[in-house]
Amino acid sequence: MNWTFFHKLGSPKWFYDISGKWLPWLQVSSLVLISVALVWGLAFTPPDYLQGNSYRIIFIHVPASFLAQSVYMMMATAAAVTLIWKIKLADMALKVMAPIGASFCILSLATGAIWGQPTWGTWWVWDARLTSMLILLFLYIGIIALRGAIHTIEAAAKACAILSLVGVVNIPIIKFSVDWWNTLHQGATLTLTEKPSMAPEMLWPLLLAILGFYLFFTMVMVLRLRIEIISRERKTRWVKELVS
Amino acid sequence: MAGEGEMSNVDQQSMRGFSACLALIRRDLILTFRSPGQAINPMAFFLMVATLFPLGIAPDREVLSELAAGVIWIGALLAVLLSLDSLFKSDQDDGALDQLLMSPHPLPLLVLAKVFSHWLTSGFCLTLMAPLLAIMLHLPSDAFSALMITLLLGTPVLSLAGAIGSALTVRVQRGGLLLTLLSLPLYIPVLIFATGAVNAAMQNMPYTGHILWLSVFLVLGVCLAPLAIAGALRVINE
Amino acid sequence: MLNVVQLSCERDDRLLFSNLSFQLGSGEILQIEGRNGAGKTSLLRIIAGFSPSRSGDIFWNDQPLSAVYADFRLNCFFLGHKPGLKLDLTPLENLVWRARLANTIISREALLCALDRVQLAGYEDIPCSHLSAGQLRRVAFAGLIASRARLWILDEPFTAIDIEGVSWLESLFDEHTHHGGMVLVTSHQPLNNCQGKLRKLNVESFAEERIADGRGGGDVEC
Numbered sequence: 001m002n003w004t005f006f007h008k009l010g011s012p013k014w015f016y017d018i019s020g021k022w023l024p025w026l027q028v029s030s031l032v033l034i035s036v037a038l039v040w041g042l043a044f045t046p047p048d049y050l051q052g053n054s055y056r057i058i059f060i061h062v063p064a065s066f067l068a069q070s071v072y073m074m075m076a077t078a079a080a081v082t083l084i085w086k087i088k089l090a091d092m093a094l095k096v097m098a099p100i101g102a103s104f105c106i107l108s109l110a111t112g113a114i115w116g117q118p119t120w121g122t123w124w125v126w127d128a129r130l131t132s133m134l135i136l137l138f139l140y141i142g143i144i145a146l147r148g149a150i151h152t153i154e155a156a157a158k159a160c161a162i163l164s165l166v167g168v169v170n171i172p173i174i175k176f177s178v179d180w181w182n183t184l185h186q187g188a189t190l191t192l193t194e195k196p197s198m199a200p201e202m203l204w205p206l207l208l209a210i211l212g213f214y215l216f217f218t219m220v221m222v223l224r225l226r227i228e229i230i231s232r233e234r235k236t237r238w239v240k241e242l243v244s
Numbered sequence: 245m246a247g248e249g250e251m252s253n254v255d256q257q258s259m260r261g262f263s264a265c266l267a268l269i270r271r272d273l274i275l276t277f278r279s280p281g282q283a284i285n286p287m288a289f290f291l292m293v294a295t296l297f298p299l300g301i302a303p304d305r306e307v308l309s310e311l312a313a314g315v316i317w318i319g320a321l322l323a324v325l326l327s328l329d330s331l332f333k334s335d336q337d338d339g340a341l342d343q344l345l346m347s348p349h350p351l352p353l354l355v356l357a358k359v360f361s362h363w364l365t366s367g368f369c370l371t372l373m374a375p376l377l378a379i380m381l382h383l384p385s386d387a388f389s390a391l392m393i394t395l396l397l398g399t400p401v402l403s404l405a406g407a408i409g410s411a412l413t414v415r416v417q418r419g420g421l422l423l424t425l426l427s428l429p430l431y432i433p434v435l436i437f438a439t440g441a442v443n444a445a446m447q448n449m450p451y452t453g454h455i456l457w458l459s460v461f462l463v464l465g466v467c468l469a470p471l472a473i474a475g476a477l478r479v480i481n482e
Numbered sequence: 483m484l485n486v487v488q489l490s491c492e493r494d495d496r497l498l499f500s501n502l503s504f505q506l507g508s509g510e511i512l513q514i515e516g517r518n519g520a521g522k523t524s525l526l527r528i529i530a531g532f533s534p535s536r537s538g539d540i541f542w543n544d545q546p547l548s549a550v551y552a553d554f555r556l557n558c559f560f561l562g563h564k565p566g567l568k569l570d571l572t573p574l575e576n577l578v579w580r581a582r583l584a585n586t587i588i589s590r591e592a593l594l595c596a597l598d599r600v601q602l603a604g605y606e607d608i609p610c611s612h613l614s615a616g617q618l619r620r621v622a623f624a625g626l627i628a629s630r631a632r633l634w635i636l637d638e639p640f641t642a643i644d645i646e647g648v649s650w651l652e653s654l655f656d657e658h659t660h661h662g663g664m665v666l667v668t669s670h671q672p673l674n675n676c677q678g679k680l681r682k683l684n685v686e687s688f689a690e691e692r693i694a695d696g697r698g699g700g701d702v703e704c
Contacts, residue, residue, distance in 0.1 A: 339564025
């Protein structure tokens with residue numbers, strides 16, 4: 001086994017083998033958790049005294065927003081690993097995470113807009129959180145577009161890593177300025193996620209849903225990562241043996 | 245550092261990093277004077293934006309003075325973006341970028357010099373033009389000084405942050421749109437605080453806080469952006 | 483002295499060469515050969531420090547290149563496919579900024595003298611956009627003469643150069659190596675007049691060796 005690919009890659013083969021064992025567990029647990037949380041949240045929790053039933057969208061909106069933000073942090077971590085240790089697996093993770101993060105961003109924006117219609121009477125409000133989320137979506141799209149525009153794999157990997165790190169330095173600045181801008185232009189508004197104290201019967205299904213979404217994200221990421229590994233390592237012996 | 249010790253042994257001359265930066269700035273300024281289109285086009289664009297807004301919205305004094313700060317700043321922001329496309333691409337096209345990367349001087353320093361000369365020919369010129377636009381858009385005279393200060397502090401940040409995108413897209417054919425996509429999220433904080441300052445000045449409110457935040461962004465940009473730009477250039481030029 | 487040990491280079495999943503080793507000492511010329519796409523330019527760009535290699539080490543004066551980049555760049559002149567000149571500037575202005583970037587300060591007389599040696603006397607104040615491709619190359623060579631670099635890395639320097647220019651450039655190599663310099667050059671053209679200082683290295687042979695080895699050939703081919 002002196003085929004030198006292994007030394008450099010942080011062993012995609014090892015990851016491919018071991019993730020194959022995780023996959024069924026991830027699939028089952030995320031499915032179970034999300035369905036339990038949604039059925040509990042949509043059918044068995046009492047309606048909100050202020051917002052009625054429309055608040056129930058938080059069981060999707062909040063986990064999606066959480067993920068949209070934390071996926072970017074994970075991407076920045078993967079970017080740092082790519083640049084410092086030059087592990088190809090980290091770059092593959094960076095690549096496959098970007099579209100997932102962008103999808104959660106879109107989901108969060110869409111559910112926010114749907115919630116806004118009955119609550120504020122309009123589909124879109126320049127609320128600080130929604131605006132920050134929109135800018136986060138631009139950051140995701142930028143990374144995806146940059147990856148598509150550079151044809152060399154190695155250059156694209158490092159360019160996207162640099163861009164992710166630049167983005168992660170900027171996220172707090174952007175968040176801060178948007179919050180500041182929002183307080184300047186608008187009075188206090190009803191926010192979707194910030195509640196003085198959430199009743200435990202609402203909190204528990206929400207926590208379950210968040211956990212379920214994280215597991216779902218891990219599952220999707222592992223699936224995509226396995227495909228990426230196979231396609232990028234297609235010329236190595238183990239993939240050829242695997243396929244044949 | 246090992247490199248420095250080596251240098252004094254091998255070559256008795258000192259590193260003339262500052263002189264290299266000056267030579268680079270001088271070169272880029274001469275190039276701009278010889279083919280001034282690169283500098284004039286963004287300024288013409290800036291003027292056009294200011295002309296289109298009254299035509300598209302309304303020539304009312306009240307409406308325009310309300311919008312003036314935003315229009316001038318968005319115009320400046322887009323004009324800077326327009327000029328950033330060729331910042332490193334022209335060097336990449338004629339091979340001068342290789343010479344930049346082969347220089348023994350620290351690349352972030354050289355890159356900072358390049359961004360500075362870019363700012364002199366774009367952001368600085370736009371700042372000088374801004375009073376004209378402010379008059380066209382009926383910006384209250386109380387806000388003039390705020391507009392000028394924010395432009396002086398803000399446009400270098402636009403050049404610095406945009407140069408990261410410019411370096412990342414240096415090999416991309418027709419990368420102008422991609423450059424816009426990469427740079428705009430970085431521009432948002434500057435836009436918010438700059439227009440905030442001008443609007444505060446219009447209402448006779450203090451705007452020192454805004455100015456201080458813009459200065460923070462400028463300091464952050466000067467410290468961090470050259471590192472990112474240099475890293476991006478090395479990576480892309482592999 | 484430049485010492486390259488077991489270098490291998492991969493571009494987009496394609497292994498261009500592997501186990502490529504050579505030494506380049508004072509007063510030597512190494513000509514890199516190989517068909518188009520064999521990896522000549524990639525090799526030069528790895529040595530110049532632009533691109534990373536897949537594996538292998540490069541030593542400059544017995545120290546790892548990554549540790550002594552500043553010193554290496556101070557002593558290295560790189561000329562790629564593009565001459566690296568600004569077309570709106572005059573040859574003289576171009577030489578000045580390039581010299582400053584390379585940390586050398588040279589008098590106007592010395593630069594004029596260098597331009598004279600590349601037969602461009604009288605062109606010093608004409609914008610480079612008025613010069614032909616061969617003349618642009620010559621301007622870059624004037625920079626080569628003016629530089630104090632010991633190691634010259636030249637990628638296809640003979641492109642667009644006339645026959646007289648080729649023999650002139652060869653004599654320049656001869657002179658440089660005579661003073662202890664080193665030249666690393668890719669060219670399809672056979673070089674002569676070099677009195678035994680010239681060695682040749684074919685990049686292709688490091689691609690075929692690997693396949694003959696039977697170790698990785700099957701893995702890399704499509």
